[in-house]
Amino acid sequence: MQYSFICIAHLKTKVLHNNTEDQNTDQVLLSLCCFIAPGFSDSMNGVVKPRILLMGLRRSGKSSIQKVVFHKMSPSETLFLESTNKICREDVSSSSFVSFQIWDFPGQIDFFDPTFDYEMIFRGTGALIFVIDSQDNYVEALSRLHLTVTRAYKVNPDISFEVFIHKVDGLSDDHKIEKQRDIHKRTNTDLTDAGLEQIHLSFYLTSIYDHSIFEAFSKVVQKLIPQLPTLENLLNIFISNSGIEKAFLFDVGSKIYIATDSSPVDMQTYELCCDMIDVVIDISCIYGMPNVEAGLPHDKDSMAIIHLNNTTVIYLKEVTKFLAMVCFLRKESFARKGLIDYNFHCFKKAIQEVFDVRVKVQQTRKLLNQRRWSKLTLTSGVILMPHFLW
Numbered sequence: 001m002q003y004s005f006i007c008i009a010h011l012k013t014k015v016l017h018n019n020t021e022d023q024n025t026d027q028v029l030l031s032l033c034c035f036i037a038p039g040f041s042d043s044m045n046g047v048v049k050p051r052i053l054l055m056g057l058r059r060s061g062k063s064s065i066q067k068v069v070f071h072k073m074s075p076s077e078t079l080f081l082e083s084t085n086k087i088c089r090e091d092v093s094s095s096s097f098v099s100f101q102i103w104d105f106p107g108q109i110d111f112f113d114p115t116f117d118y119e120m121i122f123r124g125t126g127a128l129i130f131v132i133d134s135q136d137n138y139v140e141a142l143s144r145l146h147l148t149v150t151r152a153y154k155v156n157p158d159i160s161f162e163v164f165i166h167k168v169d170g171l172s173d174d175h176k177i178e179k180q181r182d183i184h185k186r187t188n189t190d191l192t193d194a195g196l197e198q199i200h201l202s203f204y205l206t207s208i209y210d211h212s213i214f215e216a217f218s219k220v221v222q223k224l225i226p227q228l229p230t231l232e233n234l235l236n237i238f239i240s241n242s243g244i245e246k247a248f249l250f251d252v253g254s255k256i257y258i259a260t261d262s263s264p265v266d267m268q269t270y271e272l273c274c275d276m277i278d279v280v281i282d283i284s285c286i287y288g289m290p291n292v293e294a295g296l297p298h299d300k301d302s303m304a305i306i307h308l309n310n311t312t313v314i315y316l317k318e319v320t321k322f323l324a325m326v327c328f329l330r331k332e333s334f335a336r337k338g339l340i341d342y343n344f345h346c347f348k349k350a351i352q353e354v355f356d357v358r359v360k361v362q363q364t365r366k367l368l369n370q371r372r373w374s375k376l377t378l379t380s381g382v383i384l385m386p387h388f389l390w
């Protein structure tokens, strides 16, 4: 495999730092180093495609969310989006590691009309995201949410119900919390009154004008990844053996993180990761050799290192052409880069096994379905934990 050396540069740039966005003038020294290699085939481009529904009243922001997260549309451009007049389905799997379908419903659609087959729609659904415009009066939205959730639950109790309290960029912090509490209380009271207190709704405060929408989408998508506990476990072992403080596994295309270790996620760390991915992609797009096969400017050998001026190092390494690990560690720990790279290699092998097992299980299931066996018993494979050095 041929490598083309792209750049090793020391740049000065701005990052978000400390506690407020206003303090983003701190200078950081950025040592960036990318190696771009031609594409490779991996077995992770597979197969499971849960469906995510985006529902809510008209102009609540559904299409904007989809365009900003999956099409890199800038938030201000969404001002010119026209109202959606039919269900828009999008397959996210072709361009990204995360594999699912998004269905964007027009706000005005009455999908409980008898001519509309809502049972078919809910039956294949993994997550239902209901978007509420927090800058508007939300009484109507809440009754619509109740109706949607109760009907969907009756058809498919396995759906995860996610409520985006959206457009919170216009609200103060106190106001945000107050709105969330109010919406939470009202929806739960409605469900209890209907005798459906077992339905669990998750609430997120979101806006397309900051990273909150990406973070919320990450959490929604994580619930649809059956291997999540294994991924988290592997990340925990990896960081504890490598002197790393925090590690995320990112879907590079969408900046959704599909897993992280078990320490809490703070928003600024997540924002720094997103900024780093943007820098790597931008530099790769400008200077990298286009990977014709995958249509991506980066691949499994891309990597980047950023030294912040507070002795923290951010280290990005591609796991596959769609998936990257971003780690936060102290400068002293980064001195043992050889060890980190070795452990990363073990991690990568283990993760490959996780997805190989998934592909094998799916193939077996397909085969069994084809043979129309009446009773299927699938045994999932065993993942051997890698031997990390420490």
Ligand SMILES: Nc1nc2c(ncn2[C@@H]2O[C@H](COP(=O)(O)OP(=O)(O)OP(=O)(O)O)[C@@H](O)[C@H]2O)c(=O)[nH]1
Pocket: 056, 057, 058, 059, 060, 061, 062, 063, 064, 065, 075, 077, 078, 079, 080, 081, 082, 083, 084, 085, 105, 106, 107, 108, 166, 167, 168, 169, 170, 206, 207, 208, 209
């Ligand atoms: N302030 C603010 N405005 C937003 C946000 N998200 C979307 N909007 C705006 O809300 C308006 C409606 O957005 P759309 O995405 O078209 O809404 P929709 O829910 O798809 O609307 P329908 O297609 O009619 O169902 C647009 O002007 C967006 O710019 C947000 O996070 N904050």
